[in-house]
Amino acid sequence: MTESTTPHTTVLLNEAVDALLAGAGDAPSGTWIDGTFGRGGHARRILSRLSPQGRLLAFDKDPEAIQEAARIQDARFSIRHEGFRHLADLPPGSAAGVLMDLGVSSPQIDTPERGFSFRFDGPLDMRMDTTRGQSVAEWLADAEVGQIAEVIRECGEERFAGPIAKAIVARRQERGPLATTAELADLVAGAVKTRESGQNPATRTFQALRIFINAELEELQQALEASLSVLQPGGRLVVISFHSLEDRIVKQFIAQHSKEVYDRRAPFAVPQPMRLKALDRIKPGAAEVAANPRARSAVMRVAERTEVPA
Numbered sequence: 001m002t003e004s005t006t007p008h009t010t011v012l013l014n015e016a017v018d019a020l021l022a023g024a025g026d027a028p029s030g031t032w033i034d035g036t037f038g039r040g041g042h043a044r045r046i047l048s049r050l051s052p053q054g055r056l057l058a059f060d061k062d063p064e065a066i067q068e069a070a071r072i073q074d075a076r077f078s079i080r081h082e083g084f085r086h087l088a089d090l091p092p093g094s095a096a097g098v099l100m101d102l103g104v105s106s107p108q109i110d111t112p113e114r115g116f117s118f119r120f121d122g123p124l125d126m127r128m129d130t131t132r133g134q135s136v137a138e139w140l141a142d143a144e145v146g147q148i149a150e151v152i153r154e155c156g157e158e159r160f161a162g163p164i165a166k167a168i169v170a171r172r173q174e175r176g177p178l179a180t181t182a183e184l185a186d187l188v189a190g191a192v193k194t195r196e197s198g199q200n201p202a203t204r205t206f207q208a209l210r211i212f213i214n215a216e217l218e219e220l221q222q223a224l225e226a227s228l229s230v231l232q233p234g235g236r237l238v239v240i241s242f243h244s245l246e247d248r249i250v251k252q253f254i255a256q257h258s259k260e261v262y263d264r265r266a267p268f269a270v271p272q273p274m275r276l277k278a279l280d281r282i283k284p285g286a287a288e289v290a291a292n293p294r295a296r297s298a299v300m301r302v303a304e305r306t307e308v309p310a
Helices: 013-021 040-049 064-068 084-089 106-110 136-140 146-154 163-175 181-191 205-215 215-231 244-255 286-291
Strands: 033-034 055-059 075-080 095-101 231-241 276-282 300-305
Touching: 013 040, 013 231, 013 300, 033 040, 040 055, 040 095, 055 231, 064 075, 084 215, 095 215, 136 205, 136 286, 146 163, 146 205, 181 205, 205 215, 215 231, 215 244, 215 276, 215 300, 231 244, 244 276, 244 286, 244 300
Parallel strands: 033 055, 033 095, 055 075, 095 231
Antiparallel strands: 231 300, 276 300
């Protein structure tokens, strides 16, 4: 596999770790969760702040992330080759804080063999976990026009989803299935008549197919729900999103659980207490965006698990 020459720059590194560990003291103990290890920027910073009694458990589906994690020689650290929906497997109240960085890492984007980017020609794969599941090429080889259009419309917010889907199926019928990122990017460019200034016509389609093939939105919902169980009272939930679909899910989830819930069928019953307290919404500053343009769309939301009534 071709190695990426672009180093990964962790977005909102200091802000995320400060928010996660706020109120836990100078050298906190307890078990902390990095739901998306990536290339380990947040994990290494968290470990540098924990006490000898502290523990950090990370999750990641990407085999290359697991290889990178093996370089961390620290008895306080462990990682699972699983998506962060497996937070649900942890004991209730076992985590002092949960961090989720939902971005795709630079090595993933910049390695042509992974198939994430239209900027490089490579196999049309896009799987986060290359050891299992269908690639995008395999799915597009059989999917119907309506299915393809729905995915591109819903996961990419692409208004030309219909013409793109029809072009994909027509190409498949005429010359066989799409196999490379360049083939898909060229096809989309021919089907998309107008596009925002400075944006590649294939941007939304590639985003949509990556999100769909990795079930990213479903897994995010599952992980957020699981965080309510595993977080200790006072524990922080910190989530960094990079596009509006993810951020909307996180925003609505925090809002939903930041208010008391009344049962309309039993108006005099004690309401279900709020489970989260919304704390902050943070975006990268101008200096960070200038140094790392991929940070420009990032939004970090912070919430705190409330006390569980006796």
